């Protein structure tokens with residue numbers, strides 16, 4: 097996701113900005129840029145792709161003496177990853193970088209265009225710099241113009257702005273996106289969207305609160321709060337440990353990534369849904385022409401998301417869907433017909449087995465689509481069409497936020513196809529879209545929920561096995577819950593369809609068999625409940641996850657009352673992820689790097 101850096105001081109500003117951006121690389125990005133103001137002149141460089149491209153472009157650029165600069169890594173949301181869309185964005189005499197979304201940018205852009213302003217990019221960010229320059233004409237000071245500008249912005253943002261009219265000052269504002277400011281003994285001043293770029297450069301930092309805005313110059317640090325009251329910086333000592341700073345205070349990357357899911361799902365949805373329609377500008381309009389069937393192929397967690405998707409595709413898009421494990425599909429001489437769209441799903445885009453199936457489908461002349469988290473990966477380069485999941489870099493080996501964003505993409509794709517095939521009325525599509533909008537808040541981890549799971553986890557550290565059970569789309573979620581647990585706890589766990597237990601596995605039931613029961617209120621509740629009762633009658637220890645109180649459970653994790661089973665799906669997903677995490681932590685395992693596993697499996 098996007099990253100911001102800023103610097104005021106006498107060192108080589110370019111180097112400081114580039115090394116700061118390097119520290120933010122782990123968040124993922126597809127273009128980058130810097131703008132430096134020295135002696136009243138701006139230098140601006142942008143490049144698509146990795147920072148090395150920006151480094152090449154700035155090779156001969158150096159600053160001597162005092163300068164100010166801002167830099168940005170961009171993860172494309174509004175507009176494609178091009179140089180024009182990369183930050184910093186320029187007005188006549190000013191540059192801006194921004195993280196977040198300006199929700200009312202369309203209206204602001206329209207007004208500015210009516211005033212004759214020419215826009216260079218497709219981004220929401222560009223309105224900030226033009227609005228600032230318009231306000232500069234009517235306000236007495238640059239700060240007055242900046243304050244007026246941010247008062248007109250709706251949405252979430254962290255902004256840095258520099259302008260020739262105050263050439264030793266950086267203006268900033270924070271509302272909903274992270275930003276901090278740091279100082280050192282040499283009176284240098286730094287800004288960044290997370291602490292990592294500041295480690296080693298600053299001794300003390302001030303974390304801005306939502307609503308803070310102001311400016312920093314060589315001689316002044318000015319902060320106003322959301323009520324326009326001036327306040328002092330609260331400087332705290334900065335940690336010297338980069339790795340722990342990247343974890344933002346969480347114990348493990350996996351934990352951080354579970355907590356990030358609301359944010360990344362918002363990114364997945366960004367610009368892709370209106371009130372009554374799903375828009376995927378990135379896929380060709382005719383991709384589904386002549387397609388009668390979908391074949392989804394993947395490994396591991398991505399396979400579970402594909403399996404989940406098959407329920408949605410058949411239920412809502414009314415399109416025949418089959419799901420394949422890539423390592424099996426490759427060797428079983430499958431029949432492939434040209435009216436099938438072959439869809440591969442992969443976080444990394446590099447998994448050897450999945451990649452091979454994509455090649456097979458291409459060789460057989462099928463149309464192909466990849467749902468992937470890594471742009472420019474091998475699968476993205478090979479497939480006819482790509483939908484990026486926008487989860488940002490996933491560091492924990494056990495996949496969490498990648499799964500969450502894959503399901504989000506699949507749900508959107510279901511509605512996209514339903515519209516083409518007219519299998520759902522517009523009213524039903526609109527309802528589903530309004531549900532999709534609720535997902536980012538549904539997956540937010542509450543303190544209460546996390547504490548409860550932490551407490552319960554101590555009872556699940558032994559036993560002779562776990563069964564995660566669910567029906568319908570909750571069956572693949574049960575598979576995913578079991579996979580998470582076994583990967584990081586090394587305890588034996590299986591996912592099973594609830595209705596299948598009595599066909600064999602129930603023979604294992606005793607108090608040392610732990611059943612994690614997924615009991616959604618809005619999908620086959622009564623049927624699932626009786627399956628759990630069968631296990632409880634045979635003395636299996638039951639941990640039920642539901643919005644509805646379940647008296648037969650030994651442990652009960654209550655999720656919130658939701659309108660729809662898909663929202664229950666997302667909340668239960670978080671519960672099973674946290675349960676695995678807490679069990680693994682209690683067992684003293686390395687959550688982020690479990691034994692025997694690799695993040696990207698590039699061997700077959």
Ligand code: F6R
Pocket residue numbers: 395396397398399441442443444445446447450493494495496579580583695696697
């Ligand atoms: C589980 C996990 C793996 C991956 C699998 C496929 O937490 O991460 O099961 O899902 O190796 O990887 P991708 O999605 O990169 O193709």
